[in-house]
Amino acid sequence: MQSNQPQHPFDLATQLTQQQSGVYSGHTSNDYANMVGPFGGVIASTLLRAVLEHDEILGEPISLTINYAAPIQEEKFNIIAYPSRTNRSTQHWYIELKQNDKTAITGTAITAKRRDTWSSTELAFPDVPLANEVTLTSLENAPPWAQNYDIRTIKGVPLAMDPTEQPDSVTLQWIKDKPNRDLDFLSLASMCDAFFPRIYVRRxxxxxxxxxxxxxxxxxxxxSLENNGSQSVLGHTRALKFFNGYFDQTGEIWSHDGNLLATTSQFVYYKE
Amino acid sequence: MQSNQPQHPFDLATQLTQQQSGVYSGHTSNDYANMVGPFGGVIASTLLRAVLEHDEILGEPISLTINYAAPIQEEKFNIIAYPSRTNRSTQHWYIELKQNDKTAITGTAITAKRRDTWSSTELAFPDVPLANEVTLTSLENAPPWAQNYDIRTIKGVPLAMDPTEQPDSVTLQWIKDKPNRDLDFLSLASMCDAFFPRIYVRRxxxxxxxxxxxxxxxxxxxxSLENNGSQSVLGHTRALKFFNGYFDQTGEIWSHDGNLLATTSQFVYYKE
Structure with missing residues (x-):
């Protein structure tokens, strides 16, 4: 980043101040607020950033699990991140976010040095129009975090936005940061959570x-992420089951030119 | 269990001795050995059991993530499990397995009290023959753990077992404990890992x-698990991408009569 450019709101939102090795302080960002508390995607990215900025990190992220244990207040927080185990080519991390000395988020991550191997993508890239051929989705009534994304929905907007009955909860959307920002692990992690909850597509x-x-x-x-630059990535998601208070949201993120960048799943609480 | 019945090998393999609240000792089981070290499914179940047997547990398991940080030796181990945060209806857990004072496995789990809500299964039950109509898969040359399962493969055995070229890594299999055992959260967790690695189906x-x-x-x-009793459950899995040393294995487990019991994903290291 050149010094004469202002920092992107996403980078400000995930910014951490290191207190000592693996101990950070941060603050929620109004830009990425959700209905209640901050947007979970930016919280996930902030915990991942605590790993990426750790002085003992080995390799690049390959896996991340974030558990939302309690609501987060719109204020300052502390994060600790430490390697639970460091091997020759892989490293396992534990990460925790606390507010007022109580655990609000827990997480584990794996970083690794990759090597060139036989590779293969089995999943087919969805048959979709190019991002610039899809109408920008109006997000006027969406929470603040959504205002920081350019989302172009091909299929499956929440029913409040298009009350056409949906037989399934599938969404296909092009998404990129607004303003433009080159894709990296942090923004990709956040985009994995930037689907609207599946239950709003179904009901x-x-x-x-x-x-x-x-x-x-x-x-x-x-x-691979650099190759995408600031172009839109394609998100595809669906729920497999809604049962007594919890549903899954299972998805994939593809680069603009059809490289599968991440697969993701989440478990979501719902009432009634 | 009646006192005149011998314990099932699976219950012996996951057995823990509580030292104090949340601190357990255990030992790997020869019955569930893998090529190197113990079968990961039984290890996952053993960590989950540390949560289920904890005196502060709230509700039933809804989510589990287990990270295999280092190889496990075939010997004794210690497990700690503690609630990171307890809410009114959900509880977040951290779990860790150590051998010789070094962390070998980390995990997080969520337990919750469910309430009756609107529910819906979007995924369709695969079109498969009944378990008793499918030939028992010969597992003579498979590792010890596989000898404790009755597996009937409809599609996608490892190429070493059926060297017909496979265009994809999809496996569909009926599976149950051998000898019969009523399904519970522990055996279900283990069955989520009882697919052969996808790379052996592809290559x-x-x-x-x-x-x-x-x-x-x-x-x-x-x-729902009790309703399945000791009947076979249907496992369905596939890899979405193999890339430079890591592939995902994404799957579902269905009850014998078509109830989606669990969705699962794992990330697997491979060499070359």
């Missing part, structure tokens, strides 16, 4: 929801 | 592999 009634756990597998290295 | 060459992280979302309560 028109507004019910309280909250992600309890989010898992991301990174199928790309930093070079 | 004939034998390469070293190892799961680095496993996540399970439980879409069932204990009553």
């Amino acid at each position: 028109k009634s507004f019910v309280p929801i909250g992600t309890v756990s989010l898992t991301i597998y990174f199928h790309a290295d930093s070079k | 004939k060459s034998f390469v070293p592999i190892g799961t680095v992280s496993l996540t399970i979302y439980f879409h069932a309560d204990s009553k």
Whole structure:
């Protein structure tokens, strides 16, 4: 980043101040507020950033699980991150976010040095129009965090936005940061959570929801992410089951030119 | 269990001795040995059991993530499990397995009290023959753990077992404990890992592999599991991408009569 450019709101939102090795302080960002508390995607990215900025990090992120244990207040927080185990080519991390000395978020991550191997993508890239051929989705009534994304929905907007009955909860959307920002592990992690909750695609009634756990597998290295630059990535997601208060949201993020960058799943609490 | 019945090998393998609240000792089981070290599914179940037997547990398991940080020796181990945060209806857990004072496995789990809500399964039950109509898969040359399962493969055995070229890594299999055992959260967790590694379905060459992280979302309560009794459950899995040393294995477990019990994903290291 050149010194004469202002920092992107996303970088400010995930910014941490290191107190000592693996101990950070940070503050929630109004830009990425959700209905209640901060947007979970930016929280996940902030915990991942605590790993990426750790002085003992080995390699690049390959896996991340974030557990949303309690609501986060819009104020300062502390994060600790430490390697639970360091091997020759992999490293396991524990991460925790606290507010007022109480645990609000827990997480585990794996970083690794990758090597060139036989590779293969089995999943087919969805048959979709290019991002610039899809109408920008109006997000006027969406929470603040959504205002920081350029989202172009091909299929499956929440029913409040398009009350056409939906037989399934599938969403296909092009998404990129607004203003433009080159893709990296942090923004990719956040975009894995930037789907609207599946229950709002299936049902028109507004019910309280909250992600309890989010898992991301990174199928790309930093070079693959750099190749995407600031172009839109394609998100594809669906729920497999809603049962007595919890549903899954299972998805994939593809680069603009059809490289599968991440697969993700989350488990979401819902009321009624 | 009646006192005149011998304990099932699975219950012996996951057995823990409580030293104090949340601190347990255990020992690996020869019955569930893998090529190197113990079967990861039984390890996951053992960590989950540390939560289920904790005196502060709230509700039933809804989510579990287990990270395989280092190889486990075939010997005794210690497990700690503690609630990171307890809310009114959900509870977040941290779990760790150590051998010789070094962390070998880390995990997080969520337990919750469910309430009756609107529910819906979006995924369709695969079109498969009944378990008793499918030939028992010969597992003579498979590792010890596989001898404790009755597996009937409908599609996608490892190429070493059926060297027909496979265009994809999809496996569909009926599975149950051998001898019969009523399904519960522990055996279900283990069955989520009882698929052969996807790379062996895609490629004939034998390469070293190892799961680095496993996540399970439980879409069932204990009553749904009891309904399955000791009948086979249907496992369905596939890899979405293999890339420079890591592939995902994404799957579902269905009850014998078509109830989606769990969705699962894991990230697996492979060499070459």
